[in-house]
Each structure stands twice: as structure tokens, then as C-alpha cells.
Amino acid sequence: xxxxxxxxxxxILIVTQTPLMRKVEEQMNHAxxxxxxxxxxxxxxxxxxxxxxxTEVNVLLHGHCIAWLDTATNDLFVSSCGWETVTTKSxxxxxxxxxxxGARVVQKNWEWFLHDMGTVKPFVDGMTV
Numbered sequence: 001x002x003x004x005x006x007x008x009x010x011x012i013l014i015v016t017q018t019p020l021m022r023k024v025e026e027q028m029n030h031a032x033x034x035x036x037x038x039x040x041x042x043x044x045x046x047x048x049x050x051x052x053x054x055t056e057v058n059v060l061l062h063g064h065c066i067a068w069l070d071t072a073t074n075d076l077f078v079s080s081c082g083w084e085t086v087t088t089k090s091x092x093x094x095x096x097x098x099x100x101x102g103a104r105v106v107q108k109n110w111e112w113f114l115h116d117m118g119t120v121k122p123f124v125d126g127m128t129v
Contacts (some may be wrong), residue, residue, distance in 0.1 A: 025094035032057050032069065032099075043091060059095065061088055067095050076100060079125040084112055100129050 024041045031038035031045040035054040038045040044060040059067040064081035078092050089105050096103040103116040112123035
């Protein structure tokens with residue numbers, strides 16, 4: 001009986017842990033933090049500078065801009081670009097995990113929602129998080 005209960009506790013622990021971030025997403029976030037241009041696999045980070053200062057950072061997935069960061073205001077904008085795929089959601093969630101603690105894009109009945117600090121809003125392309 002003790003072994004059986006231990007196995008159940010172990011399974012619950014695995015299910016409730018935050019999923020591990022993919023290597024490409026770790027590299028993407030690193031590039032954003034350090035304001036460096038970077039490309040890996042299907043993801044690209046582009047930093048735009050004005051007078052030597054980074055003013056905006058864009059994240060592209062398959063050439064579509066799925067997120068942009070205004071470095072002056074620290075506003076983060078996200079978009080699916082019409083491609084509500086597992087990969088798009090994963091990239092956006094990696095960005096949110098790094099730069100907007102507590103925010104997450106979730107899906108229910110094929111619709112996306114933004115969970116942010118206890119509130120749930122429909123996901124809208126171009127929304128500020």
C-alpha cells in the first residue's frame with residue numbers, strides 16, 4: 001500500500017510541474033535579454049537600434065512577427081499572426097514566462113485565452129501583455 005501511494009504522489013508531481021522550456025526558446029530569451037540578433041531553427045530575434053540604443057526587439061517565427069518588445073516602455077505585444085499552432089503558443093509562453101511572470105496563453109475548445117494574474121481574457125493578435 002505504501003508503494004502504491006508513493007507512485008501516485010510521483011505521478012501528480014510530474015503532471016503539476018511547469019513544462020521545460022525548449023532549448024531554442026532559452027536561446028531566444030537570452031538573445032532578447034542581451035539585445036542581440038539571433039536565429040535558430042524557425043525562430044529569429046531582431047533588435048532595432050537608434051543611435052546605438054535598442055529601441056525595439058522583434059521575435060519572428062517562420063518569418064511572422066509573433067512578439068515585439070518596446071524597450072522604452074517595456075511593453076510586450078504578442079500575436080499568433082493567424083497561426084494558432086502549438087509552436088506559436090510555446091514561443092509566446094516562453095516569452096511570457098521570462099518577461100511577464102504569471103501570464104500564460106492557454107487553449108480551450110480550439111480558442112486561445114490569456115491568463116494574467118488571475119484574469120482570463122480572449123487572446124487577440126497584437127495585444128499588450
